[in-house]
Amino acid sequence: MLLGLGIVLGFASIGFLCWLLFLCAVYAAPLFVAAMVYTMLYDHGVLSGAHAVFTGIAAAILVLAFGQAILASSRDPALRVAVSALLALPAALAGFGTTLGFSGMGDMGTIPAYLFATFGALCVGGAAWARLCAIQPA
Incomplete structure (x- = not known):
């Protein structure tokens, strides 16, 4: 009973x-x-x-605002793809790290874990790319 509940809650989490x-x-x-600006300014x-x-928070707000403004106002496909x-690239890196961490919780070898993490990076980066490309120009 408790083992089944633990498995279900583990999958749900x-x-x-x-x-x-x-x-x-x-x-x-x-x-x-934001993390890079903070680290650079504080460490030096x-x-x-x-x-x-x-x-760092101000820099993050500027990046988000400028990125969304460019995507919302530009009709040039090359500029939209570049932005x-x-x-989406940091999202793919975050997806790689997250799925590598998830695969490290189980008893998985190194090569399958990195293959699984690469697949996770493609999925998360692709999802971020799709959400960013859904912003329609005005």
Whole structure:
């Protein structure tokens, strides 16, 4: 009874985390930019902790706003593909890391784990790409 409940809840929790990953994959690029700006400013002693955090958040907001503004206003397919690719690439990297972590919970070899993680990266990156390409130009 409890073993079955544990298995069902384990699958439900992994399913929930995968759903959350697919939902938030579009925001991987702004989060990556925020982390890089914060790290650069704080590690080099340019700003203190709180100021570096707020600067990173501002940089993430700018990346998200400019990316969505370009996708919403541009009719040029090459520009839309380039911006979508730049915003979807960090989502694919996040999908790779997440599925590699999920496959590490089980008893899986190294090669199958990396193959599974590559498939996960393609799925998450493709989902982010599809959500970004769904933004119609005005």
